[in-house]
Every structure is written in structure tokens, then in C-alpha cells.
Amino acid sequence: MIPFLHTQGSKFADADGQPVRLRGVGLGGWLNMENFITGYAANESLMRAAVRDVLGPDAYELFFERLLTVFFTDEDAALLAGTGLNCVRVPVNYHHFEDDSAPLTIKPDGFRHLDRVIDLCARHGIYTVIDLHAAPGGQNHHWHSDNPTHVPLFWVHRDFQDRVVNLWEHLATHYRGHPGVAGYNLLNEPADESRAVVGPFYERLVAAVRAVDPDHILFLDGNTYSTEFDIFGADSAAPADERPRNIVYACHDYAAAGLGRGGPYPGLTDGTWFDAAALELKFRQRSEFSRRTGTPVWVGEFGPIYTGDPVRDDQRRQILADQLEIYRRYDASWSIWTYKDLGPQGLVTVRPDSPYGARFGPFTAKKARLAADSWGSDGVGVAEVTGPVQDLIEREFPRFEPYPWGRRDWVKTLLLNITMAQPLAREYAELLRGLREDELIALADSFALGNCTVRTTLASQLERG
Numbered sequence: 001m002i003p004f005l006h007t008q009g010s011k012f013a014d015a016d017g018q019p020v021r022l023r024g025v026g027l028g029g030w031l032n033m034e035n036f037i038t039g040y041a042a043n044e045s046l047m048r049a050a051v052r053d054v055l056g057p058d059a060y061e062l063f064f065e066r067l068l069t070v071f072f073t074d075e076d077a078a079l080l081a082g083t084g085l086n087c088v089r090v091p092v093n094y095h096h097f098e099d100d101s102a103p104l105t106i107k108p109d110g111f112r113h114l115d116r117v118i119d120l121c122a123r124h125g126i127y128t129v130i131d132l133h134a135a136p137g138g139q140n141h142h143w144h145s146d147n148p149t150h151v152p153l154f155w156v157h158r159d160f161q162d163r164v165v166n167l168w169e170h171l172a173t174h175y176r177g178h179p180g181v182a183g184y185n186l187l188n189e190p191a192d193e194s195r196a197v198v199g200p201f202y203e204r205l206v207a208a209v210r211a212v213d214p215d216h217i218l219f220l221d222g223n224t225y226s227t228e229f230d231i232f233g234a235d236s237a238a239p240a241d242e243r244p245r246n247i248v249y250a251c252h253d254y255a256a257a258g259l260g261r262g263g264p265y266p267g268l269t270d271g272t273w274f275d276a277a278a279l280e281l282k283f284r285q286r287s288e289f290s291r292r293t294g295t296p297v298w299v300g301e302f303g304p305i306y307t308g309d310p311v312r313d314d315q316r317r318q319i320l321a322d323q324l325e326i327y328r329r330y331d332a333s334w335s336i337w338t339y340k341d342l343g344p345q346g347l348v349t350v351r352p353d354s355p356y357g358a359r360f361g362p363f364t365a366k367k368a369r370l371a372a373d374s375w376g377s378d379g380v381g382v383a384e385v386t387g388p389v390q391d392l393i394e395r396e397f398p399r400f401e402p403y404p405w406g407r408r409d410w411v412k413t414l415l416l417n418i419t420m421a422q423p424l425a426r427e428y429a430e431l432l433r434g435l436r437e438d439e440l441i442a443l444a445d446s447f448a449l450g451n452c453t454v455r456t457t458l459a460s461q462l463e464r465g
Contacts, residue, residue, distance in 0.1 A: 002122045004179040007217060007246050010294050012182075012333060021333050022127065022182065023465055024087030025080065025347060026301060028338035030071050031114060032091040032133040034144050036373045037341040038067075038447075039360045041424035042417075043143045044093060044134070050429035055440075062437060066444035068113050071340065074120050075449045079348070080339075081124040084463045087182060088121050089300065089335040090114065091133035093146055094167060100136070103163050106170045122180030129219060129335070130171060131185035131300075136160040140191035140225065141404065142374060143417060150413050155192045161201055165208050176213035183217030184209065185250060185300065189225040193403040198223050199231040206247075219250045219298065222289070224404050226252040226300065229289035244293065250300035251286040255279055258304030258319045260376045265315040276322040283326050297332040305344050305376045317457060324465035336462065340447065344376045347459060348452045355439070356446030359431060363424075371412075372421040379412045381420070389415060 003014040012020045029037030033044040040047040052060040080088065097110035118128045137160035138147030145152070154160045168186060175181045186205055192198035206218060222229040229249055257265045257274035266275035283299075290297045302323060304316035327334050340348040342357070342364065350357055367373055371381030380386055390411050393400065402410045432440070445451060 002125055002127065002180050004215070005127060005182045005217060006215070007248065007296055010291075010296055011331070012217075012296055020086070021331065022087040022298065022335070023333065023462070024085045024089065024126070024335045025339040025462075026089045026091060026131075026335050026337045027072060027117070027340075028091055029341055030068065030090070031096055032093040032144070032146070034375070035367075035421070036344055036375045037338060037346075039342050039356070039364050039367075040428045041367055041372050042421040043148050043425075044146045045095065046148055046422060047425045047428060050426050051432060054429040054433045055435075059435075059437065059440060063432070063440045063444055066441050067447060070445055070448040072117050073449065074123075076339070076348070077117075077120050077124040077126060079449065079454070080121075081126055083347075083459050086125060087127045087129065087333075087335060088117070088339070089129045089131050089185065090117065091131045091188065093134040094132065094136055094163070095134070095146070097167055097170070098136075098163065103136075103159070104166050106167065111174055118175075118178065118180050122178075126180075127182035128180060129182050129185050130175070131188055131219075132164065132168070133188040135187060136163045139187055140189050141413065143421075144375075145188070148418075148422075150410070150418065152191055152193075155194065155197045161204075165205055168205060168209050169212050172209045172213035172216070176215065181216060183219055183246070183248070185219040185221065187221060188300075189221055189252065190223055191225055191404050192223055195223060195228075195231065199233070202231070215246070217246045217248055219248045219300065221250045221252070221300065226250060227286065232289070244295055248296050248298050249290045249293070250298050251290065253283055253286055253299045253302040253323065255282070255302070255304065255319050255323065258316050260305060260378055262305075262316075264312075265319050274319075276326075279319070279322050280326050283323070283330070283332075287330070287332065291330075297330060299327065299332055299334040301337045302334065303336045303338070303345055308343075317461065320458075320461055324461060327465065334465070340452065346455065347462070348449060348454055350446050350452055354446035354451055355442040356444075359443060360428070363428060363431060367421075367424060370420050370424070371416050372424050374413065374417045377416075379408070379416070381416050386412075386415060 005012055005014060012022055014020055028034055035041055097106055121128050134146035135154050137154035137157055138145045138152045139154040140152050141150050190198050223231050257269045263269040287297045304319045306313050306316055338345050340346045343349045352361060371377035371379060393407060393411050400407050
């Protein structure tokens with residue numbers, strides 16, 4: 001049986017007090033689907049509604065049940081264990097546990113797939129971290145919180161917050177005492193512009209979970225996409241035995257040089273120089289709160305995006321090598337994003353000649369041309385259209401710098417990732433129209449490990465990390 005995990009000062013430790021450094025992957029695209037991972041457009045709920053309209057309820061259930069079943073199996077857990085990894089961060093969407101039409105009513109069937117993966121990971125000596133990635137109302141502005149708009153209404157409506165507290169009370173009740181669960185990542189990348197709601201909400205949520213489950217580790221993302229930690233107000237001057245126990249302040253550490261608009265490495269990206277020293281400086285800034293409070297450093301997300309260009313991808317691998325070396329020196333635990341996808345980041349990738357790759361290849365190429373996915377695109381798309389709009393907003397509103405990432409990201413989100421992406425979600429669904437059950441199963445089975453390719457260079461880097 002895998003031993004229960006807790007924090008011990010600045011380290012994770014097992015039941016015998018032996019230090020454990022968590023090294024693992026995020027299971028993105030599974031219980032919380034994301035457009036760039038599995039190939040659709042816009043946000044998950046919109047895509048699912050479109051697919052249900054096209055397929056009807058029975059074929060819809062067949063397709064998604066098969067996809068969720070084959071996406072992560074015992075073979076996947078064995079691959080991770082064989083690579084020397086010991087943790088899987090599992091993002092979940094609240095829709096698996098609660099319907100918007102029946103708020104506060106938890107669906108027992110929602111635990112089925114999560115139970116399966118937690119148990120099979122534990123059998124391979126792999127811990128899991130349950131991550132609420134998409135909350136009612138959207139806790140941030142973007143597609144990965146299943147937000148169909150650019151407004152995080154979670155921070156406006158108390159009802160949404162009540163539902164998350166209720167959900168976590170049920171999750172904590174269900175998994176308390178389970179040693180395979182390292183802990184609960186209570187809210188992925190919150191973004192409260194007021195900075196007045198998120199701190200009190202975390203206090204309320206932590207107290208509610210602790211009342212049900214006092215033993216599991218709580219992973220708390222900082223505000224503004226895991227970058228601001230002053231909302232917690234922990235006392236770094238307190239004696240060591242009074243420091244937060246079983247609390248981890250999770251930072252995310254994406255390197256701008258390794259993202260969609262990233263330039264050469266070492267080199268300039270959007271006017272900023274990036275090299276190993278710059279990566280270390282950024283990591284120190286992002287992990288400063290954890291180090292100051294004497295709590296474990298856990299990088300909940302990081303990882304470059306691969307392009308298919310050999311020169312650029314060699315540079316991306318060097319970015320990753322430099323980050324992993326930094327994490328080793330600082331004894332930081334980490335969870336790379338992501339385990340399995342169509343190719344941008346995954347340790348495991350769906351083959352282009354698979355049934356899924358063949359059917360949706362032209363569609364994903366169109367998405368890339370239009371820059372309809374925020375993650376990994378150049379943020380420009382059809383420049384003769386997007387350029388004048390960006391210029392117009394800059395000219396007419398020169399002091400407009402909206403939260404969280406400024407004017408250009410705001411325009412890009414509305415123009416490309418919503419206006420362009422939402423009709424594309426319908427187009428994605430139409431590609432499923434008229435397919436037989438065996439054809440739907442073949443599409444889903446394209447995500448089974450045996451039908452995918454392992455990125456061996458990435459596996460080697462992670463094994464050494």
C-alpha cells in the first residue's frame with residue numbers, strides 16, 4: 001500500500017518521515033477537456049453541447065465514455081512509473097459532479113472514473129492530486145476553466161462559491177483516509193481582479209475541507225493564475241512548529257520563451273531576454289512565498305510547447321532542461337503540463353495517421369491558421385484582420401490595460417478565442433455527424449496508449465528530472 005503523504009517543514013514526507021520529492025504530470029484533457037489537447041475549439045461545455053446535438057444522447061454517451069475510459073488506463077500508469085514519476089495531478093471539471101440545473105446535488109456517478117485512476121495510480125506507487133480546474137461561473141477568464149466568456153463570474157456570485165465549498169466537502173468526504181491521494185488542489189489559477197474575495201474564500205474553503213478531512217495536503221494556487229500569494233498572509237516569522245502544516249502554495253512556472261510567441265532560446269521574446277539565469281530569477285520570484293514560509297515548493301504547471309520545427313524544438317528542450325536543473329537545485333517538486341495530447345506538449349501524443357488524427361487533421365490545421373486556440377498559437381491568426389483591430393483599440397484607448405494580461409490579450413481572447421472559436425466548435429461537432437458506433441469507438445481509441453507515440457526525448461528528460 002502506498003504510504004500516506006504529509007508535509008514536514010519544506011518537504012513532503014511519507015508516514016515514516018522519509019522525504020518524498022513529487023515529480024509528475026498533469027492529466028489535462030481528461031476529466032477537464034481543453035481545446036488544444038483533444039482538438040476541438042472553444043470551451044468544453046459548448047463543444048459537448050454541440051456534439052450532443054449532432055450525435056444524439058446515446059451516441060454522445062458512447063463516444064465520451066469510451067474516450068474517458070481509454071485516455072488513461074493501467075498501461076499509462078505503468079509508463080509513468082517506468083519513467084520514474086510518482087505523481088499525477090488530475091484536473092476535474094465540476095460538471096462531472098454537479099449539473100447546473102441541480103446545483104448542490106452531487107452525482108454519485110461522477111466519482112467513477114476518478115476513483116479508477118486514483119486506485120490504479122496507487123497500485124503503481126503513484127500519488128494523485130485532485131485539481132478543481134473548472135468551477136461554476138469560471139474562476140478565471142479563459143477556456144481552461146470552461147468559461148464561455150472572458151468574465152470570471154465565480155468571484156461575483158456567492159452561489160457559485162457555495163457550490164464549490166459543497167463540492168469539496170463531498171470530495172474530501174469521499175477520499176479522506178485514501179493514502180493514494182497526495183492532496184487537494186482546491187482551485188486552479190484563480191483570477192480575482194478585486195483581490196478582495198479570493199483570500200476570504202480560501203479561508204472559508206480550507207476550513208470546510210479541514211472539518212471533513214484534517215489529514216490530506218491542501219495545494220493552494222495564488223491569485224492571478226498562481227502568481228500572487230500575498231492573499232494568504234502567512235507569517236514567515238512564526239516559529240517552525242507554528243508554520244502552516246499540510247499546506248502547499250502552488251506556483252506555475254511557464255517560460256514565455258517556450259510558449260506560442262516564444263522566440264529563440266537563449267534570446268529575446270517580446271523584448272525580454274531569456275536564458276537559464278532569467279528562468280531561475282523568474283522561478284525564485286514565483287516560489288518566493290513558499291520558500292519564505294518554509295513550506296514545500298511545488299510547481300503545479302510548467303513546460304514548453306513544441307512546434308515541429310527541429311531547431312525551435314531543440315531550444316524548447318533546452319528550456320525544459322534548464323528548468324528541471326533549477327528545480328533539482330532547489331529541491332522543488334513539480335508536475336509538467338501535460339501527459340497526453342495531439343502533439344503540442346504531451347509526453348504521449350496521438351498519431352496523425354490515427355482515425356482521430358486523420359479525421360480532425362484538416363480541422364486542427366484550420367484552427368491553427370485562425371489562431372482560435374489561445375494556448376500555443378501566435379495570437380495573431382489572419383493578420384490583415386486582427387492587426388487593424390489591435391491597432392484601433394490601441395489608438396482609441398491607449399491607457400486601456402485590463403486585468404489580467406493587458407489590452408492585446410483582451411482583444412485576442414474576444415476576437416480569436418471566443419468569436420472565432422465558438423462557430424468552430426459547431427464545425428468540430430459536424431465532423432461526427434452520421435458516424436457509426438464502431439467509427440466513434442475508433443476515434444476514441446486513438447487516445448489509447450497503444451495507438452499513441454511516446455515522446456522519448458521528453459521521457460528521458462523527465463526521468464532525469
